[in-house]
Amino acid sequence: MTAPSYGIKNLDHLGLVAGMCQELQLAEAIDAVIPKTNTHHVSHGQALVAMILNGLGFHSRTLHMFPGFFADKPTERLIGPSILPEHLNDDTLGRCLDALYETNVSILYQVLAERVVEKLGLKADSVHLDITSFHVDGEYARASDDETGCLRLVRGYSRDHRPELNQVVLELMCENQAGIPVYMQALSGNTNDQKAFAEVARLHLKSLKAAQQSRYLVGDAALYNADILRDLQRQEQLFVTRVPMTLNIAKQHVRELDATKLEELGDGYHGCWLDSDYGGVSQRWLLLRSEQAARREQATVEKHLKKDSTQELKQFRKLCTRRFACEQDAWQALDELRLSLRLLRLEQMTCHACPVYSGRGRPGADEQPQRYEYQLSGLAVTCLDNVADARARTGVFILATNDLNGLSMQALLDTYKSQQRVERGFRFLKSPEFLTSAVFLKKPERIEALLMVMTCSLMIYAALEHRIRTVSAHSKAFCFH
Known part of the structure; x- marks a missing residue:
């Protein structure tokens, strides 16, 4: 045998x-x-x-x-x-x-994700949209007018801080309970975030909303665009997003922030409501200040304050060495400088006439000046109130929603903070131990398919994590009783 x-x-x-x-x-x-x-x-x-x-x-x-x-x-x-x-x-x-x-990897993945969400019994309250990039190795030359529909591996804004490399962009939408990606789209390396988000809102959001039955679409500041907001409003889609601080109205609200009007929310957050109709969409803004974020930003703020004050002092000294044809021009230049200053205050400013003679060297005792030019002098001092205001504005940001009645301050903040799920998924995909520590395949088509495989891996990982946490919580509750 x-x-x-x-x-x-x-x-x-x-x-x-x-x-x-x-x-x-x-x-x-x-x-x-x-x-x-x-x-x-x-x-x-x-x-x-x-x-x-x-x-x-x-x-x-x-x-x-x-x-x-x-x-x-x-x-x-x-x-x-x-x-x-x-x-x-x-x-x-x-x-x-x-x-x-x-x-078609996007459609195929969406079908798979719907099955997974249904089998796990997940009922998402919100879906979270974000985008990231992966650099690729190798040459993938394609004509710029290529109309095959295949993504182009080109240089673009690099989130990996490798601007010299070609890249591919991955757009994900994750539900908020387990972090399961419910939508994925591979995009060309030079894709603009706002254009990508606008396309999702215009072409895919209706089917995603019907499949996932979620209330809120959550995104970062790239989602906050007037055209996108109007698209979401037409589709009766509630949104939660961060307001970009590049908007003048947002800057004004932060500049006029009155700390006494902020309500304490706990965990170091304070906030107050603001009304807005940006893009023609009625919405509420929640202005928030985070003590943790303020501490993180403090060193950066001090660096910027030093840099800005030094630059303003240089502008003042340059103005004081400049000569003007008339006194009125000098005072006008001073007024323009004062409007641009944020940290310095100018005091004891005077304008005195400087005689200009026709010849070189020291003029004679009885020689009369050919004309007069005017020069400013005075003192530049630091405006401590403005410095204090700049320090007080650290850790301040604004969230926006078109849900005018359904969310409290804390609920809105918690909904937005769930955005960390999709960001954590991106960190997982970018791990050096994962499948794509370096992406190099012969064809861009295969790279697009590989991005779907990566997303499927994240889906299985998130499903496993959710199952283990659910079972563990149930076991603890059973043991407690």
Whole structure:
């Protein structure tokens, strides 16, 4: 009788990942849309699960190194019967990426996300919109007038502080309960945030709202645009967003801030309501001051105060060395300078006449000046009240909503702070141990599909985290009773 052979396989935490993929029937959903042919040993759904396992294995591998990653893993249990590591080669995975791209990754992902949210029983109160970029390696030359619809890998505003590299942009929308991404869109590297958000509001928000049944759309300051706000209002979509401090009206409210009118909200926050109709949309602004943010910003504010006061002092000294043709011009220049000063106050200003002679050198005792020029002199002192106001405005920001009655100050703040879920998802995707520590594939189409795989990985991770927290909370409650 032949002795049985034994081997050791490492399951680690991938058993949880594979179990969640099986519970959500991720492979079956993909295979229903993109069925495999007779020549495929691994279906497209199984290949997607393999890439998710690799992404959540926290050992970054390029596609051609997948067999090495799975060499000591029980692939038949994790992915499917008769699936061996050598079957998960770069040809199989590349073919899966091509098939995903041809199916339209955004629409396909939205269908998957709706299934996941339904199976987990999540009822989102808000969805959170944000955008980030990933730099890519390699050359992906494409004509600027390319009309194939494929994203272009070009330089743009780099959130990775690598402006010299080409990049691709990923736009995500996450629900607020578990942080599950419910929408994803791959965009060209030079995409403008406001234009991307406007397109979502115009083309996709209606279907997302119907599927997720959430009340609020939450975004950062890039969402606060007059055209976008009007689109949201026409669709009867409630929003919560941060007001960009570049708006003159926002600057004015912060400048005129009266700390005595702020109500304490707890946890270091104080706020007051303001009315606004920016963009022709009736809304409420919540002006907030955070003590924690003020402490973080203090060093930066002191640096700016020193820089601005030095610059204003240089302007004053330059004015005092300047000569004018008449006294009126000198006083007019002084008035213009005073209007531009924020930190300095000018005192004891005088204007005196300076004689100008025709020849060089010291004029003779009886020589008369050819004309007179006028020069200013005086003192520049620091305006302590303005400095104190600048310090008091640190940590101040404004939130806006078109829900005129339904949100208290604390509820509005809490709704906006849930934006951290999508930002945390981006930090997860950018982790050096994740699938995309460096993105390099041969075709932009495959990179677009890879962004969907990354988002699916985040979806499974968030679903697992939600399930574990729910079970843990239930167990604690049961033990307590």
